[in-house]
Amino acid sequence: MQVVQTDIVVVGGGGAGLRAAIAAAERDSKLRVALVSKVVPMRSHTVAAEGGAAGVTREADSLEQHFLDTVSGGDWLCDQDVVEYFVAHCTEELVRLEHWGCPWSRLPNGHVNTRFFGGMSVQRTWFAADRSGFHILHTLFQTSLKYPSIKRYDEFFCAELLVDDGRVRGIVAIEIATGNLFVFEAKAVVLATGGAGRVYRQNTNAGTVTGDGMGLAFRAGAPLRDMEFMQWHPTCLPGTGILMTEACRGEGAILVNKDGYRYLQDYGLGPVDPWPRAKAMELGPRDRLSQAFCHEQRKGRTLDTPQGPAVHLDLRHLGAKKIHERLPLITEAAKTFAGVDAVKEPIPVCPAVHYTMGGIFTNVRCETPIAGLYAAGECASVGIHGANRLGSNSLVEIVVFGKVAGDAAAGYALSGSFQKGPPNVAEEGLTSLLSNDKGERLAVLRDEMRDTMEENVGIYRDEPGLRAACAKLATLRERYRRGVRLDDRSRAFNTEWLTALELGFALEVAEAMAHGALARRESRGAHMRLDFEARNDDAFLKHTLARHAGHAAPRIEHQPVTITRSRPRERHYGGEGKKATLT
Amino acid sequence: MKRSNKPIFWSLFGAGGMLSALVGPALIYKTGFSSQALGYERALLLAQNGFGKLAILAVIGLFLFHGCHRLYHSLHDFGIHVGPGLKAAFHGFAAAGTLAAAVLLAHIS
Amino acid sequence: MKTYIRPMSGWWKRNPFYLWYMLREASCVFITAYALMLLWGLYRLQQSRIQYEEWRESLSSPLSFAFHAFALVLVVYHSWTWFKIMPKTLPRMPLPDGLVVVGGVAAVVACTTALMVLI
Amino acid sequence: MNTITIECLRYHPESDAEPRFQSWPVPFTDDMSVLQGLQYIKDHLDGSLTFRWSCRMAICGSCGAMVNGVPRLTCETFLRDLYPGPVRIEPLNHFPIVRDLAIDQADFLGKLQSVKPYIIPDAEPQGTYLQTPEQMERYYQYSKCINCLLCYAACPQYGLNDRFTGPAALALLHRYNADSRDAGKAERMEVVNTEDGVWGCTLVGYCSEVCPKGVDPARAVNQNKIESTKDYFFRFFRK
Structure with a gap:
């Protein structure tokens, strides 16, 4: 070493x-x-x-x-x-x-x-x-x-x-x-x-x-x-999740459902006019927009694409010149990865983890x-x-x-100074992956983790789902410990080995997410609980701390939030307001 | 870092490339496929005239510098890495040809 | 760290783009030879009419014909490539690239016409 | 779902004297990129296949490879366009192979450093510099380089002589020289002026053809031949 x-x-x-x-x-x-x-x-x-x-x-x-x-x-x-x-x-x-x-x-x-x-x-x-x-x-x-x-x-x-x-x-x-x-x-x-x-x-x-x-x-x-x-970023390409920047909307793009209707007005972000306006409609925050998408989907008003449900991000009215000047990368990406010419067609988008x-x-x-x-x-x-x-x-x-x-x-x-004595390096924990003869395929564990998170720790959460996620993640960690079998046991540029180490970290981080979500029995910002729909400042105006507990599930604690000048009040977007000029 | 002396030869290469691109097709057509062209009297007249001398010198000299420069690079492209000595020989050859043309032109009066 | 370095031999055969490049570069053989041929003609001109006419005579040999035919094709290709890459080699211009190329080609046409008439 | 054969160059420094090809049948859908094909192989067929990738949206510059002999970003090259195949994937030309498709990038990184790719200011202004869109336009396209190295894989001069500074590094050199905020041109000209600076280029021009971001490195290099020539002759007129 x-x-x-x-x-x-x-x-x-x-x-x-x-x-x-x-x-x-x-x-x-x-x-x-x-x-x-x-x-x-x-x-x-x-x-x-x-x-x-x-x-x-x-x-x-x-x-x-x-x-x-x-x-x-x-x-x-x-x-x-x-x-x-x-x-x-x-x-x-x-x-x-x-x-x-x-x-x-x-x-x-x-x-x-x-x-x-x-x-x-x-x-x-x-x-x-x-x-x-x-x-x-x-x-x-x-x-x-x-x-x-x-x-x-x-x-x-x-x-x-x-x-x-x-x-x-x-x-x-x-x-x-x-x-x-x-x-x-x-x-x-x-x-x-x-x-x-x-x-x-x-x-x-x-x-x-x-x-x-x-x-x-x-x-x-x-x-x-x-x-x-x-x-969740509200405007990503279905399937790949490739980002269509919020700057699209910052420059004036609109979001419409399959009927061509600007649905955000139904979710506390309207009225539509005057438009554009800061902090209204498409210029609302990401959590609200992603949540609105879920509601539209539930109402059956999203489009069906081969990669899943989507709504339309429409830039056409901005004109070719502005689109190419301000949004060249996403124009290129929409063309390459979705086959859509943003100047001529709306781009199908959906929320993705961001x-x-x-x-x-x-x-x-x-x-x-x-x-x-x-x-x-x-x-x-x-x-x-x-x-x-x-x-x-x-x-x-x-x-x-x-x-x-x-x-x-x-x-x-x-x-400061260097610490004395040799450090205690857990070399075995890193290299043992290279000698496992028994165990599961890496991609299987990884995909199960991703599906669990997607399904049960998504935009909307509830107690049964989160409990299921916590249990599943515990099992996955246990299975990971029992063994991952790599095809590649060599040392030089072994990316499979590194992916396995990454998965070890990811599983623990995912567990902290799921347990934190389970403990937060309120809805706030990006954390939406179907079983606790309101924000609860009395009980949860505080940070969640997850502490590592070895092989066991993380310990969840809470910590006060520092408030100086702004007392919590209702979070307000949309409403009447001044029309803005986009430059 | 050592400065390259390429600018001298690249300029000559470029001038030759430009000249050959502009007049090369017509000249080659004339010498190769047009038997009436280049009669002795007209050729002599051209070589006696000051501008004519300059034009002939430019065509021969710059074509040579252009060609030799590319020849040298092509050897490199084929994986034959000639040393500085041979590189000088290529440019020297072009220079010698140019000099010869100049001497000949000086003798035509 | 052990690495493997692939050989370069025959690289120009790996991609048509490279073949066209090599063809462009090959024009230099003919341009050099052509200049030497002219130099030889100049030498003969300086000697005498008879020797000059001998040189002119040699230009109508089959060998000369073949040489000129190859040289003409390659120098035309050289002209085309020269002006096609011209926008990259010129200092920054306020003109669009396409116009620079068109201008170059127009200059070739003009020079060619002039020389065809004059010589 | 169709199936396409992907053949990859394999090389393992611990066990192979030289590279060999290995192929796999890969089922694919119309929206699958070559990169996703490689990921499919790694996940399901052979976890030892080694390649770099990251953003999968053509901006990080990791996933370049030779696809049927042409340097491409594998994330934005689609299997449907290569059907019926087979698709031949090799590491980027002209670089030493570390393993399979992973090449050694250290040489480029050293060259990048050598061209001083940062603003060397005259004097720092109060607030931001003023720079009009026209001034920005003079260097902007060169700043779009993602360092994916496709241009080096396209450049036979780099393959023949790896001391050549090469397209991307010279394009970035030019990017800073052309920036109205910069005053470091004289320092960078020392690199430009050398035999392995711009003079290593014979204007093959393929670098600009393969650039996935529309940067024109051949232009940057060749404009600097003029700069270098001016520098060569006019230095006598400067004090």
């Missing part, structure tokens, strides 16, 4: 990880930063984000507005002190990206343009056509090449967190090309490993989004928070309860998304809190 000693390890090379590495390198160029990622950084899932990133810049806008939109969008489950910090630092990070070369779309006068997004009361979403995540990621990756103190370990799979006495001391990673194990001894570790959407069948996420980092921290003793809040609101519990400084361990980005629950994330808050989250985590880890590493 090879040992690498470094000051900071950043796990994950997406937006948050890169931003953290850069922040650490800028804090002190003498700090050695190891960037460990299971894919080459520019392959990370940040690349697929389309719509944009929120930052207050218009005169008619204010930090207070962004704060209120975010808190109400999150159904008051946000930690408001964290949201305050967040909104105050969004714009400066987006400006920094601009200085680093991000090609934000511009107004004719050369200033950065902004667009509408669901649940946002003002045009505040900075965008780079509909490739915002792609451009942010490549800008960050290419900028990171400037810093000699960042040493990349591309295609190293982080398999274990090393924690002694409540303090992190490094990680164990597998060099994918050779299958060799590496121990990275570090003073501080930043987890920036992204979400866990792949525990579901139909999702917008890349194949890498398997919840590894959440699983790593969870096993090492850090609690996962608010895992029951999973976001974003993991919950994650590794951290405070506003991105500190987890394990000393020296930080988390940022989708893998973390820093507290800004609450029960439902607003579109364009996550792309800016990764840079705002990526920086915080990198800074904090650097500060910790500067004052």
Whole structure:
């Protein structure tokens, strides 16, 4: 086993990880930063984000507005002190990206343009056509090449967190090309490993989004928070789940059912006119839109496509010029993956799992309860998304809190020291998969997990379904422990082995989701209980904490929500309002 | 990092490529398939005239530089990696041909 | 880390695109030979009328005919490719690519017509 | 449901001296991509088949491979278009094979770093820079490169001489040189000017044909031949 000693390890090379590495390198160029990622950084899932990133810049806008939109969008489950910090630092990070070369779309006068997004009361979403995540990621990756103190370990799979006495001391990673194990001894570790959407069948996420980092921290003793809040994006291609960005609607696209009727007006998002209006109809938040789809489906008003039920996302009235200029990626994707020319036909869409609101519990400084361990980005629950994330808050989250985590880890590493003695590495647990002769096929277990989550921990949940899911996941974990039989027992570039390790993490993360959902006997944001349809602030205005309990089911606890300025009230969208101008 | 001297030869290659693309088809047609063309008097007149001299020199010299440059690259394309010496020989050959044309033209008066 | 590197031999046969490229490059053989032929003609012209006429005579041999036929085909292909890739090789132009190509082809036609009349 | 034969180049560094082909019959529906075909093999027929993939929507750049001899993103190449097959899948040309379809990308990553693909500012402005849509248009297409390496697999010059900086890296170099916010052109010209910079290119032009994102690396490279030529001759006129 090879040992690498470094000051900071950043796990994950997406937006948050890169931003953290850069922040650490800028804090002190003498700090050695190891960037460990299971894919080459520019392959990370940040690349697929389309719509944009929120930052207050218009005169008619204010930090207070962004704060209120975010808190109400999150159904008051946000930690408001964290949201305050967040909104105050969004714009400066987006400006920094601009200085680093991000090609934000511009107004004719050369200033950065902004667009509408669901649940946002003002045009505040900075965008780079509909490739915002792609451009942010490549800008960050290419900028990171400037810093000699960042040493990349591309295609190293982080398999274990090393924690002694409540303090992190490094990680164990597998060099994918050779299958060799590496121990990275570090003073501080930043987890920036992204979400866990792949525990579901139909999702917008890349194949890498398997919840590894959440699983790593969870096993090492850090609690996962608010895992029951999973976001369904309302407009995805049926079957593949490929995302048709919310920016479509931000630019003026409409949603209609099979009768050509703008059904959102039936679900508290109307009236239709005047239109467009901020926070109304198609510019409502994602949870509401996805839920409305379910109701339409139940009423039999969705279209039948070979890949399942769908409604129509109609862009045609925007005109070819605007569609090609503002939404080139989704136009291409609709053509390639659905055979639809968005200029001439409406695109069939349905909800698909998109974003993991919950994650590794951290405070506003991105500190987890394990000393020296930080988390940022989708893998973390820093507290800004609450029960439902607003579109364009996550792309800016990764840079705002990526920086915080990198800074904090650097500060910790500067004052800290390496732990003494050899770390206790559970090598056997990693390599035993390569010698199992008996067991089940990996894909069978994986597919059963995905189907269970899809069926019983979906947009609408109830007690019997959730109990069934919890039981099923426990069985799946048990079956996984009993053995997975791999076709591939070799070391070099064994992706089947890595997929098996990922499944181990994913099963535990899925269990935290199901148990969290079972315990939350109310409906809030993206968590909709058929048996508890109302929000219940008295009992559940609090975070869910899931704690790892070995082979047993996770222990569920609750934690108060920090409220500073905005008392919970009814979450209101639609209604009468001023017509907005789309630019 | 070592600067390449390609710009000199690439410019000549480019000029030759442009010239051959523009006048190559007509010239080849004339010399190959049109027996009335290029009578002695007219050819001599052309070679005696200042502009004519320049035109002949340009066609011969630039065609050579263009052709030799591509020849050298084609050897590389076929997996024959010639060293710097042979590379110089290719360009040297083009230069020699150009020089010969210039000398001949100077002798025609 | 052990890796395998595939050989490059015969790469130009793997894809028609490469064959067309090699054909384009092959034009250089003829352009070089043609320039040498002209150089030889210039030499003969400088010598005397008789020698020049001998050179002209040699141009009507079957060998010369075959050479010119190949050279003509390839140089026409060279002209076409030269202007087809022209938009990529020119400095940034305010014109659309198609117009640059059309302009190039028009220039070839103009030059050819002029030379056909003049020579 | 139809069935199509997929033949894949296999190579395992621990046991194979050289690569071989292996084929499988794969049932497919009309909406299935080549990548999904490979995933089917991995899930159900042979878990040891090795390939990279991630976003499956043609933006992450992981899943490039030679499909019937042409460099393609397997996620946006559909089996229906290759029917009746067989479909021959090989790793991207011109790269060392690590295993099966996975190639070694380290060389490219080093080259990317060598072209300084980041803004080298003159002085940082207050707030954002002003950049008009016209100024943006000068570099934007080159910024769409997803680093999928199809252009390197298309470039025989890279295959013949792996020191050549290559299409994508040079396109990204140009992307920064052409950005109105950047002042680092002189530093990058040092790379451009070398024999293995732009001068390694003979304008085969296939790189631009295969780019799945409509980037035109051949244009970037060849415009920089002009830049390099100007740099070569005009350096004497600068102080």
